[in-house]
Amino acid sequence: MWKYCLILYSLLLAPAYAQEVDMPKLVTNVVNEHILPGYERLATRSAALSKAVETSCPDNLDAVKLAYNEAFDAWMGVSHLRFGPSEDNNRAFALAFWPDTRGFTPKTLASLLTDNDPAIHDAEKFTTVSIAARGFYPMEFLLYDTQFTEEPAPQRCDLMAVMAKDIANNSAAILRDWQAGYGEMMIKADNDIYRAPEEAVRQLYTALTTGLQFTAQTRLGRPMGSFEKPRPNRAEARRSERSQRHVLLSLQANRQLASLLSENDEDIDRGFERAIRIVEDLDDPAFAGVGSIQGRIRVEALQGAITLTNDLVAEYLGPKLGISAGFNALDGD
Amino acid sequence: MKTNRLLGYSVACLLGLGAAATAAEPVSKEAVLETYANIAEAKYADSLIAAQKLQSAVDALIANPSADSLTAARAAWLASRVPYQQTEVYRFGNAIVDDWEGKVNAWPLDEGLIDYVDASYGGPTDENEYAALNVIANPSFTLSGKEIDASAITPELLAETLHEADGIEANVATGYHAIEFLLWGQDLHGTEHGAGERAWTDYAKGDACTNDNCDRRAAYLKAATDLLVSDLDWMAKQWQMGGEARATLMSDENAGIVTIVTGMGSLSYGEQAGERMRLGLMLNDPEEEHDCFSDNTHNSHYYDGLGIRNAYVGEYVRVDGSRVSGPSLSDLVAASDKALDDELTGKLNTTMIKLGAIKSAAEAGFSYDQMLARGNEGGEALVMGGVNALVDQTKSIERVVSSLKLNDIEFEGSDSLDNPNAVFQ
Numbered sequence: 001m002w003k004y005c006l007i008l009y010s011l012l013l014a015p016a017y018a019q020e021v022d023m024p025k026l027v028t029n030v031v032n033e034h035i036l037p038g039y040e041r042l043a044t045r046s047a048a049l050s051k052a053v054e055t056s057c058p059d060n061l062d063a064v065k066l067a068y069n070e071a072f073d074a075w076m077g078v079s080h081l082r083f084g085p086s087e088d089n090n091r092a093f094a095l096a097f098w099p100d101t102r103g104f105t106p107k108t109l110a111s112l113l114t115d116n117d118p119a120i121h122d123a124e125k126f127t128t129v130s131i132a133a134r135g136f137y138p139m140e141f142l143l144y145d146t147q148f149t150e151e152p153a154p155q156r157c158d159l160m161a162v163m164a165k166d167i168a169n170n171s172a173a174i175l176r177d178w179q180a181g182y183g184e185m186m187i188k189a190d191n192d193i194y195r196a197p198e199e200a201v202r203q204l205y206t207a208l209t210t211g212l213q214f215t216a217q218t219r220l221g222r223p224m225g226s227f228e229k230p231r232p233n234r235a236e237a238r239r240s241e242r243s244q245r246h247v248l249l250s251l252q253a254n255r256q257l258a259s260l261l262s263e264n265d266e267d268i269d270r271g272f273e274r275a276i277r278i279v280e281d282l283d284d285p286a287f288a289g290v291g292s293i294q295g296r297i298r299v300e301a302l303q304g305a306i307t308l309t310n311d312l313v314a315e316y317l318g319p320k321l322g323i324s325a326g327f328n329a330l331d332g333d
Numbered sequence: 334m335k336t337n338r339l340l341g342y343s344v345a346c347l348l349g350l351g352a353a354a355t356a357a358e359p360v361s362k363e364a365v366l367e368t369y370a371n372i373a374e375a376k377y378a379d380s381l382i383a384a385q386k387l388q389s390a391v392d393a394l395i396a397n398p399s400a401d402s403l404t405a406a407r408a409a410w411l412a413s414r415v416p417y418q419q420t421e422v423y424r425f426g427n428a429i430v431d432d433w434e435g436k437v438n439a440w441p442l443d444e445g446l447i448d449y450v451d452a453s454y455g456g457p458t459d460e461n462e463y464a465a466l467n468v469i470a471n472p473s474f475t476l477s478g479k480e481i482d483a484s485a486i487t488p489e490l491l492a493e494t495l496h497e498a499d500g501i502e503a504n505v506a507t508g509y510h511a512i513e514f515l516l517w518g519q520d521l522h523g524t525e526h527g528a529g530e531r532a533w534t535d536y537a538k539g540d541a542c543t544n545d546n547c548d549r550r551a552a553y554l555k556a557a558t559d560l561l562v563s564d565l566d567w568m569a570k571q572w573q574m575g576g577e578a579r580a581t582l583m584s585d586e587n588a589g590i591v592t593i594v595t596g597m598g599s600l601s602y603g604e605q606a607g608e609r610m611r612l613g614l615m616l617n618d619p620e621e622e623h624d625c626f627s628d629n630t631h632n633s634h635y636y637d638g639l640g641i642r643n644a645y646v647g648e649y650v651r652v653d654g655s656r657v658s659g660p661s662l663s664d665l666v667a668a669s670d671k672a673l674d675d676e677l678t679g680k681l682n683t684t685m686i687k688l689g690a691i692k693s694a695a696e697a698g699f700s701y702d703q704m705l706a707r708g709n710e711g712g713e714a715l716v717m718g719g720v721n722a723l724v725d726q727t728k729s730i731e732r733v734v735s736s737l738k739l740n741d742i743e744f745e746g747s748d749s750l751d752n753p754n755a756v757f758q
């Protein structure tokens with residue numbers, strides 16, 4: 001008899017979206033077409049970076065830089081997916097610590113090199129090092145910042161090698177976990193992490209809106225500073241002149257995710273198209289232009305276009321899926 | 334016969350439904366909001382009372398500088414943190430609190446703005462050219478191109494000129510942490526055991542004065558403490574009957590419930606688990622401690638966690654031991670989904686156990702900065718225990734949003750799109 005009641009209850013409570021959106025299919029598509037290929041690319045290119053450092057540092061730094069830029073590009077394709085395997089063991093934190101608001105990265109690198117810290121020569125020990133000296137951002141200092149490139153420390157290549165190895169290990173571990181069950185678990189949504197397909201979709205939706213918010217608020221907002229006081233030195237990866245490129249790559253990745261989640265919603269896609277056109281037309285690789293009025297206006301327009309796209313997502317996609325975004329790391333101060 | 338039985342089942346189901354609803358005691362959203370506001374009123378009133386005690390202790394220290402009067406002032410500061418940290422859950426979601434809290438609890442800070450620092454601190458940085466301004470030693474200086482007369486250190490100077498000087502958030506000139514720095518000084522022990530060791534003679538009169546400018550240091554401490562008291566007094570009034578914070582909360586029942594949940598989730602996840610705990614651990618950096626000068630971080634985390642629990646279960650124990658409680662969000666959730674209420678209550682309790690483990694280890698002598706040391710596995714396990722519990726409870730808080738059908742609310746008004754703090758973005 002209670003079984004009968006439960007059926008009655010569940011009919012009463014059946015959510016409206018059930019007839020419209022096939023949630024397991026959405027999750028399957030995102031996992032197979034967006035997440036897995038993204039992490040495969042990251043794992044492959046990170047392994048190549050590790051090899052390039054081993055074989056070409058210091059004789060052929062151009063080859064190292066090429067491999068570095070390709071691997072960093074791959075990270076930008078997945079940097080918005082901060083959950084599950086990338087959260088486990090703090091892997092994403094160890095791959096990408098930015099923004100570094102208190103200048104920990106150069107300080108930590110300098111002290112590792114000065115002390116000839118044993119971690120430089122031991123990948124296992126290196127995992128205990130501060131995240132300020134692990135991942136793509138400190139590697140940029142070693143490759144592009146004059147503090148480390150002019151009269152380089154004798155241990156620079158060893159430090160880069162252990163850093164690249166660490167990047168490759170973390171990338172491989174994330175991919176392995178996705179392949180070995182996390183993807184399946186997310187699709188099935190019959191477990192304590194995802195109790196229903198709706199929860200898996202909410203996780204993906206949160207990744208999308210957080211990714212857009214981070215690009216508008218942090219990647220662009222930090223160098224913009226205030227009108228009176230622009231802060232070009234705060235631009236992400238400005239030393240390798242990747243700031244503008246990161247905005248482009250993250251928008252492209254989020255556009256794909258949005259398109260899969262919304263089953264090609266044209267209004268949302270037009271929002272992305274507009275923002276991507278603005279960033280492509282911008283000729284300001286390190287956002288140094290925020291210091292001039294002209295330059296600032298262009299970056300502001302880009303920020304506006306991204307915020308608008310996020311609003312479109314909230315207006316069209318959220319209600320269509322019957323969900324709102326969960327909490328994210330930007331909720332704090 | 335068959336029809337009758339089916340009919341009988343339906344009636345039984347309806348009765349069952351009714352019975353379940355009354356058993357869980359139907360609770361109105363309005364009553365839940367009222368409890369939440371009453372607790373806020375009590376917490377800010379307690380914070381004010383505790384800050385007034387701190388004010389008396391600071392006055393006594395300045396009048397009669399001694400090791401004892403410094404110790405008494407420190408004890409009063411530590412006590413004042415207990416009610417205040419429990420209010421932090423009100424920050425996110427209540428715009429009036431969020432707009433204000435930077436004045437009283439901003440962190441982290443570049444303390445060299447305020448007073449002398451050790452040589453290892455360094456000077457101005459890329460991020461902050463006033464990181465080593467040292468107002469106590471400098472009665473006049475240039476700030477963002479303007480000549481500043483700081484010969485008299487007043488609450489106005491701190492609040493209007495120095496706080497967030499040059500648009501830099503790390504220029505914290507007011508609030509608990511500025512006062513904490515003036516009472517303890519820099520913690521130069523790194524990830525070793527030990528807090529700041531400022532000597533009472535930093536406030537001594539005449540030749541006994543150490544590190545110069547004792548009178549200006551005392552004036553700074555006095556101005557910052559007076560300001561804290563007046564800021565808390567203002568916020569306490571906003572939660573009284575007719576106060577603006579209470580009125581805003583009560584003006585829209587659904588938005589009010591969203592406010593409670595937003596505060597709980599944002600503090601649990603982005604702020605406490607992320608920014609305050611995990612990041613500090615992964616950077617091995619003791620300056621990432623919330624109460625770094627006094628080594629009080631374990632309490633800061635603990636009472637933040639307790640505040641989240643207070644908001645859900647609708648009860649708070651005041652500094653005089655009396656209890657404020659009433660219909661709660663927990664009751665509201667239980668009425669529609671008992672299992673979810675049990676789940677979240679259980680997770681909030683687990684978090685308190687995990688944060689309690691950090692607190693008890695710290696009180697036994699294994700201080701929070703030691704837990705952050707590179708390669709310290711025991712410390713990492715303790716801190717990550719808290720982080721994981723907070724992340725886990727956030728998942729259930731998100732389920733509450735779905736369960737109470739709060740999903741659509743954020744998209745209704747234009748407010749939600751204009752004010753990211755009001756929603757789950």
